[in-house]
Amino acid sequence: MMEYDFDLIVIGAGSGGVRAARVAAAHGANVAVAEEHRVGGTCVIRGCVPKKMLVYGSHFAEDVRDAAHYGWNLGETSFEWETLRDNINADVDRLEGLYTNTLDNNDVELFRERATISGPNKVMLQSGREVSSRYILVATGAWPMVPKVPGAELGITSNEVFYLEKLPRRVMIAGAGYIANEFAGIFHALGCHVTVVNRSDQILRGYDEQIRDRLLQISTQKGIEFIFNANFERIEKKDDETLRVHFDEHPGCDTDLLLFAIGRSPKIEGLGLEEAGVKIDDKGAIMVDADYRSSVPSIFAIGDVTNRVQLTPVAIREGQAFADAIFGNKPTRVDYATIPSAVFSSPPMAGVGFTEREAREQFGAVKIYTSDFRPMRNVLAGRQERSLYKLVVHAETDVVLGIHMISPDAPEILQAAAIAVKARLTKAQFDETIALHPSMAEELVLMR
Template sequence: MAFDYDLFVIGAGSGGVRAARIASSHGARVAVAEEYRVGGTCVIRGCVPKKLLVYGSHFAEDLADAQRFGWNTTGATFDWPTLRDNVASEVDRLEGLYGQTLGNAKVEIFRQRAVIAGPNLVRLADGTEVSAANILIATGAWPSIPDIPGAEFGITSNEVFHLQQLPKRAVIAGAGYIANEFAGIFNELGVEVTLVTRGDKMLRSYDQEIVEKLVGISREKGIDIRFNFKCPAIRQQADGSFMVESGDGADVETDLVLFAIGRVPKTKDLGLEALGVALDKDGAVIVDEYNRTNVAGVFAVGDVTNRVQLTPVAIREGHAFADTVFGKNPRTIDYGAIPTAVFSNPPIAGVGLTEEEARATLGDVKVYKSDFRAMKNVLAGRNERALYKMIVDGKTDKVVGLHLIGPDSAEILQAAAIAVKAGLTKQAFDDTVALHPSMAEELVLMK
């Protein structure tokens, strides 16, 4: 049977764009459909604009610290529309580059919604139907909204980048990286922040000693963190503000409610169920190690599979898919020792096993720590301390985990993650000469 395309990709995010580009480089005829903007969550409404807001918010502390370094910053002010609009302009620029990349790769772009209409068949929003030998689902994930009265009064990370003005007060609901990052951003920009979660912990996948350090520092910076906050309802008040109910009488009055309670795979109404594509209880597309679904010719990569919701992982999955299907080079992804970071204030970063995981799986574990104050903080008169942890297998001396909280943790961890991935030993760290004076030198000085 002759098909219109060798590959049709639904979703032009990081995974979909990489898959389309690489498949085309292997000689495939490729098309991509995107219902919103090319670039996906990361570029348009996720890690890129959020990291720019993180940079912008850090100037609050930097300007205050600068005075101890001899700089006169009297009269410095902040203007939200300037930051918001400049970030939006950068997003526009990046979207253009993504579209240009697809164009240069001779990938046809349909800027409209697409769904699966049958075996090897895709229907576009304008009614056009096209056939494809292979269909790749790369639609990503979408913010969750709680099923409570008044949920319509809240916003998500999709809308937060477009606020007309900063609120005086904000309640952020969530315990993950998005909640903690926006708590830090808003707090530094002068917003009175209350961070609430239904559970008794933040950032469950991270080393809990590091997380406890973040919670303590966040509270010292003025963020009101409340655990076991049930939030049964939200009420709008006569003056336009909101009352976020706690379930125990400790309600919070606020001007903005931001939901950051997780993200669910975006598979609704894509035609997957009708075709018989298997989904899990959360709506994620179930795939094997080669990104194949249970239906021949249908594949999925990225957040829509709910394996690891990270942009670099989606990119690798998309690349491996294209090499496997069109490049005659079957490849799978190794999901072990993936470095991750939370761009909170201060940031945390980790790779490998946490102390809790290592003790549960290895038994014989050695933990090395360095609790110190960064040189810059010392001169600035800031008492904020950093904490680095190294988790070592007691039997083999291999470093199986690294976990950091402190300035530039993510930048420092990237190189160190190579050592964990490579299975280097604690002795290898000890044998490495320290780069002095730096925070990173603490990684080779722990005893």
């Protein structure tokens, strides 16, 4: 048999790549990982983890205001962006150390440099060293997209937002997906004037319409400004270092910070994939089969780079399935049918299963149950913000096809509720479950 330097080389040390490397090594494989940035990938270093910490930090603004209604006299308060920023980045450093330790503890060799594919079984490192491997796994994730308009380089993406020197007074966010709405809530709570600009007339396309409409209503009431059906024409820097943003059919706007959150594309540029014979689809994603194998039998891909589902837990499951199948003799495939997701907006959204529109398109008649209420905490705090829970139920079988909600702690509640949807429980079984009172979660079993 042909000799290789490694059994597996993983390009990309994000959550999916690290899981695949660790599990493959545990099965006895000789594994190496190449990472040109930092170990941990998008989620840990410049994505969901530091962003969730920003969400926590921004929520204290409302907590402080609400505290007075609960009898707390806190006196004068102030916020220091630098403290929050530096503490978050310090914890990111800690997490990177843990991910690196995971590789070390499993005897995975780490190349801290860029790697490109130089053949079906070969990888060229930036240092000039070429190494061979029986299998290559591409797990390079995705990268923020930036519009191709004059002056786009004056804006930033979610990669840079965690390192701002100071908190801007005005923030313009391009896009209306989950990243855009999350940062809109964060910056608004921290005292910035936020303007969200989108090229279409809706936010959060693909999410349940009632839930996303409620978020738009709440966000607008909070003071977040939305500009719809707007396309960027050019961006200019003014003499005072602020930005002037020009649109095609809307008046221009001034801002101190322009954040592009218009989507993410697979990070494959310059990897040598097409030269090696790997097929790429029209969206720039690596085409793989159900077992993550590309058009080249020795090259596999998982996670955002395949553009299936851009979620960290999905990439982790795919990495586990790949390693178990190839090195553990345990053929496994990921079930993509019922994946819960959340938007850590203000308030957060969460959902699993079919939206109402999707259910009607596939099954025809469905039953919809909703609970529209003001959380107890908001009542005493004097805030009018209302929560909305929604069950989508099959009209004939009574199976709960989807659960969608916008409410404080919605993601925490939905994780358990997602098990019920996965298990195909019925509305009757929800009704038979005794409510946990007083809680917001009890509304899930009280809808009639």
